Amino acid sequence: MDPHPKSYPLLSYVLSRLPSISSSKPHSDPPFDLEQPPPADTDPPPIFDEMPNLSHPKVLASMTHAIYDVAQTRSLLQTLGSRPDHESVDMARSKLAEIDSGLSKSLEELVLSPRPAEVDQAEWRVHLAEEEQQIRQEAEKEKSMYKSILQLDEMHEAYGKLVKQAEEKLVKIYEKAGEVDENFEQIEEINPEVIGILEDAQGKGLERVDLCGRKLRFLPEAFGRISGLISLNLSGNQLEFIPDSIAGLQKLEELNVSSNLLVSLPDSIGLLQNLKILDVSGNKLNALPDSICHCRSLIELDVSFNALLYLPTNLGNELGNLQRLSVYLNKLRSLPTSICRMRSLRFLDAHFNELRGLPDDIGRLTNLEVLNVRCNFSDLTALPETLGELINLKELDISNNQINALPDSFSRLEKLTKLNLDQNPLVFPPKEIVDQGVDAVKIFMANRRADKLAEEERKSMMEINEVEETGWLTRSASMLKSYASVVGGAVSGYLGAAGPRDPVLDQER
The missing domain is CATH 3.80.10.10 (Ribonuclease Inhibitor)
Structure with a gap:
């Protein structure tokens, strides 16, 4: 998130002199004064070897003003999170294209859908408008996550450009202070x-x-x-x-x-x-x-x-x-x-x-x-x-x-x-x-x-045994029930079977 000290030495140093800046309250830290930044540490950083005038309060104050937008953006990105990887960004673009394609197809099907005979023209138009709005809302809801990925990536990309511009701006500020070596190399002629x-x-x-x-x-x-x-x-x-x-x-x-x-x-x-x-x-x-x-x-x-x-x-x-x-x-x-x-x-x-x-x-x-x-x-x-x-x-x-x-x-x-x-x-x-x-x-x-496989096999066998025992009990209960049903039916048939009654039983004693 923070600029690398080797690539952006000036910006890294100035940012290190700032307090943590919140995007919602950019000026709410009372002890900090842009015109009078905190004094440098007792041991000066290595950059002072090349740019000793950085210790001057006015130079540092000017630089602080110049990179305030970088500090705000950095604070916001720290809240939003790290940059999505390249594959996630490509996937988000692909998903958005896929959703847009599906949206076009759905809208085309909606437009071509036949009007029922019992619905008049005005009511049908209202119905189509409501359906179209619902389809678009669902598509936007589905796209929101992928859009947020691209927006976060774009913010990080913009932050990278902002950092580069800020470093160049700080260099110019230092040059104007008269403390920068202006011994620039001339672009060489073509090598013989x-x-x-x-x-x-x-x-x-x-x-x-x-x-x-x-x-x-x-x-x-x-x-x-x-x-x-x-x-x-x-x-x-x-x-x-x-x-x-x-x-x-x-x-x-x-x-x-x-x-x-x-x-x-x-x-x-x-x-x-x-x-x-x-x-x-x-x-x-x-x-x-x-x-x-x-x-x-x-x-x-x-x-x-x-x-x-x-x-x-x-x-x-x-x-x-x-x-x-x-x-x-x-x-x-x-x-x-x-x-x-x-x-x-x-x-x-x-x-x-x-x-x-x-x-x-x-x-x-x-x-x-x-x-x-x-x-x-x-x-x-x-x-x-x-x-x-x-x-x-x-x-x-x-x-x-x-x-x-x-x-x-x-x-x-x-x-x-x-x-x-x-x-x-x-x-x-x-x-x-x-x-x-x-x-x-x-x-x-x-x-x-091998131990894990053995343990998994043991658990599997226990499950099989439990199933088999449960199955045996179920089958036994089923067999007993069937047997009872058959026997009960036979006894019932025997006791209650219809047929000529023995006249001897009807004789009076």
């Missing part, structure tokens, strides 16, 4: 080596270009015309964007733009149909374009060490050939459910995120050999039961989480040889078992599973 490469490409077909660590700040659009290029390494530079013209590299199989300053990838990257290896790690990405799902030849994808909040919803539906996926050191709260359809996936590294769990169908990744979800800390508290279906899993690292029990299916991981369970509040298996190694853990979990 880049010019040489472009000239060579005109005379002969280049297949590989390595511009690693050249301090490049931009890539000329002309690079998109090197049509024969197969491998392009732009890692370790200062690139802030990749030109759309990269779509012209139709034969490109390897693209490495790691360790740059990229904040986004162009949508045109989805046109690289032959791309097999893509490395965009170590940048400033907070989202991947949905078009990346069109790179269906991808075998390796590394998006680690960014600021990703989510992955494209259809990533797993489209990238069926992917074998290695690295998403560690991001801010992911969930993995899309579609990832379970990556049947070729062998390596999945998602450590150091904010994962709250793994998809329930994770067991469908039957070719997965390495799974690393360590260091999701307080967010990851359990593993799905389908984990035991990862029949080819060899290495599993779930250390530094909050898992207190392994799933009962764990013993089925027959190929597992490397296991790290450190720094978890594990109860099953206990620490003394964990210390004995992976085989001991498997045996313990197998015995635990």
